[in-house]
Amino acid sequence: MSVLLDTARRFETPEGIDLTLRIAGPVPRAVAWCIDLAIRAVAYLVLGFVLGLLGGLGVGLSLLLLFLAEWFYPVVFEARRGATPGKQALGLAVVHDDGAPLTWSSSMVRNLLRAVDFLPVGYGLGLACMLVNRDFKRLGDLAAGTLVVYREGAPTDSGDFEGDLLAPPGSLTVAEQSTLLAFAERAGALTPERRVELAEVLSPLTGKRGDAAVSTLLGYANWVARGR
Amino acid sequence: MRQEQFERAHETAWQALERLLAVRRGEAVTDDTDPHRLPELYRGLCNDYALALSRGYSPLLVERLHGLALRAHQVLYRRDGAWLWRSLQFVAAVFPRTLRRHARLLWLACALFLLPGVLLGTWCANDPEAIFSVLGDAQVAEIEAMYDPLNRVPGREPERSADSDFAMFGFYIFNNIGIGFRTFAGGILLGIGTVFTLLYNGVVIGGIAGHLTGTGFGETFWPFVSGHGAFELTGIVVCGCAGLLLARAVLAPGRMPRARALREAALEAVKLVSGAALLLVLAAFVEAFWSSSASVSATVKYAVAAAAWLAVLLYLAFAGREHGPR
Numbered sequence: 001m002s003v004l005l006d007t008a009r010r011f012e013t014p015e016g017i018d019l020t021l022r023i024a025g026p027v028p029r030a031v032a033w034c035i036d037l038a039i040r041a042v043a044y045l046v047l048g049f050v051l052g053l054l055g056g057l058g059v060g061l062s063l064l065l066l067f068l069a070e071w072f073y074p075v076v077f078e079a080r081r082g083a084t085p086g087k088q089a090l091g092l093a094v095v096h097d098d099g100a101p102l103t104w105s106s107s108m109v110r111n112l113l114r115a116v117d118f119l120p121v122g123y124g125l126g127l128a129c130m131l132v133n134r135d136f137k138r139l140g141d142l143a144a145g146t147l148v149v150y151r152e153g154a155p156t157d158s159g160d161f162e163g164d165l166l167a168p169p170g171s172l173t174v175a176e177q178s179t180l181l182a183f184a185e186r187a188g189a190l191t192p193e194r195r196v197e198l199a200e201v202l203s204p205l206t207g208k209r210g211d212a213a214v215s216t217l218l219g220y221a222n223w224v225a226r227g228r
Numbered sequence: 229m230r231q232e233q234f235e236r237a238h239e240t241a242w243q244a245l246e247r248l249l250a251v252r253r254g255e256a257v258t259d260d261t262d263p264h265r266l267p268e269l270y271r272g273l274c275n276d277y278a279l280a281l282s283r284g285y286s287p288l289l290v291e292r293l294h295g296l297a298l299r300a301h302q303v304l305y306r307r308d309g310a311w312l313w314r315s316l317q318f319v320a321a322v323f324p325r326t327l328r329r330h331a332r333l334l335w336l337a338c339a340l341f342l343l344p345g346v347l348l349g350t351w352c353a354n355d356p357e358a359i360f361s362v363l364g365d366a367q368v369a370e371i372e373a374m375y376d377p378l379n380r381v382p383g384r385e386p387e388r389s390a391d392s393d394f395a396m397f398g399f400y401i402f403n404n405i406g407i408g409f410r411t412f413a414g415g416i417l418l419g420i421g422t423v424f425t426l427l428y429n430g431v432v433i434g435g436i437a438g439h440l441t442g443t444g445f446g447e448t449f450w451p452f453v454s455g456h457g458a459f460e461l462t463g464i465v466v467c468g469c470a471g472l473l474l475a476r477a478v479l480a481p482g483r484m485p486r487a488r489a490l491r492e493a494a495l496e497a498v499k500l501v502s503g504a505a506l507l508l509v510l511a512a513f514v515e516a517f518w519s520s521s522a523s524v525s526a527t528v529k530y531a532v533a534a535a536a537w538l539a540v541l542l543y544l545a546f547a548g549r550e551h552g553p554r
Contacts, residue, residue, distance in 0.1 A: 013301055017277055020294065055391055060395040063401065067405065099298070105495055108501070112409050112413055115410045177284070
């Protein structure tokens with residue numbers, strides 16, 4: 001936790017703890033937008049077909065619904081659930097700069113300003129704004145003070161790793177513990193040679209070489225995972 | 229304290245919080261934990277998280293507590309509820325109050341819209357050719373046909389007419405409120421979008437009104453537009469005011485950083501836009517169902533229009549005003 005990735009942002013809650021949010025970039029947001037567009041397009045096709053049978057009443061209703069859907073689809077979903085269905089599908093959510101959930105007014109601001117972000121074509125201005133901005137904010141996000149972040153997933157309980165339980169020498173910092181866990185989690189995906197190569201970086205500490213070095217580190221990781 | 233002891237001591241509280249959050253999200257049905265314990269459990273969790281972090285407990289535990297704190301924070305700091313009461317308050321007081329707070333920008337928006345309108349209107353009323361410098365031939369012909377007293381279709385069947393009235397209602401909503409929203413949004417582009425929309429609409433509306441009056445179609449034009457004009461023109465000007473509010477924050481943020489000035493201006497502006505949208509919905513309703521009715525005489529329409537203007541102006545000037553010293 002001491003070294004932050006470049007897209008992680010910290011904010012302090014009134015209770016005095018730091019929480020971390022990971023900012024989403026333009027690509028997942030564009031994909032989410034396409035999903036939302038597809039959802040609306042299907043809805044328009046179905047509604048257009050049904051309302052087409054109703055004559056003038058149908059024309060009026062479909063224009064009314066078109067207006068509501070084009071302007072208020074993101075407003076309502078983001079204000080009520082924090083994300084449009086497209087964003088939800090990609091695990092994104094919209095929050096305030098201080099991590100608090102979106103209010104109706106902020107949702108209105110950021111989504112009405114889509115009209116400007118969309119200019120001159122296909123969110124050109126919004127993209128340009130996101131790229132010169134360290135929080136990937138488009139104009140609407142700047143005005144509303146909002147961030148698009150990755151929804152926090154359920155914590156991955158990786159359980160035990162193969163090997164014994166071994167007490168690490170001395171006490172480890174959180175960063176060192178994280179490194180050990182990361183190694184143990186990825187060990188299965190690495191070739192045996194690469195595993196040995198990585199494990200032998202710590203040979204001066206463990207005094208082991210070859211497969212023994214790997215199993216020693218996995219043992220430490222087990223110890224750390226169980227929180228001894 | 230070792231991590232195992234720590235976990236054992238606090239596990240029940242964490243699980244109670246997890247269950248409460250699940251209930252809030254609708255994932256679990258009921259829970260015997262008292263919902264009022266949420267803030268207390270959350271504060272306890274914050275404490276535990278800070279301890280776990282500083283004591284260097286396992287990253288897995290730290291990550292779990294962090295995720296839990298993040299989710300609880302989202303639930304605890306949600307601001308909602310009482311939406312019906314708040315929307316009534318908004319209409320009764322918040323919107324007109326906000327508008328009066330920004331009276332100077334409102335007058336500026338009004339001038340940007342009215343001045344070119346009056347100017348073009350006078351010119352087009354005196355010179356029948358002048359309208360062609362604003363609109364194309366086809367558009368002018370279409371507008372003239374719409375308001376030509378000789379072209380009035382007398383015998384529309386009643387149910388057909390109600391049908392097409394509703395179609396027009398949908399169109400007015402879609403078109404006019406869309407324009408209103410864009411007028412507001414254009415404010416963030418240094419105000420260029422807002423100013424352009426206001427000027428352009430002033431020129432076109434003023435030009436058409438002047439031209440039709442000058443060519444003698446005024447007797448069909450004015451009864452038609454006067455009724456909804458009270459709501460539509462004010463709606464457009466209020467949207468313009470909201471856009472100018474954004475523009476001022478970008479151009480002249482005063483003693484605040486630009487980003488913060490923009491955020492604060494946007495919160496005010498969105499109230500204005502919401503109010504303007506309500507005005508435009510009203511305008512669309514009047515335009516579709518009242519203005520278009522051919523059976524009502526012009527005198528009645530003018531009387532209703534005067535009442536509407538009076539009502540709108542009184543509402544904007546006086547609704548929600550606080551009496552006495554502040």
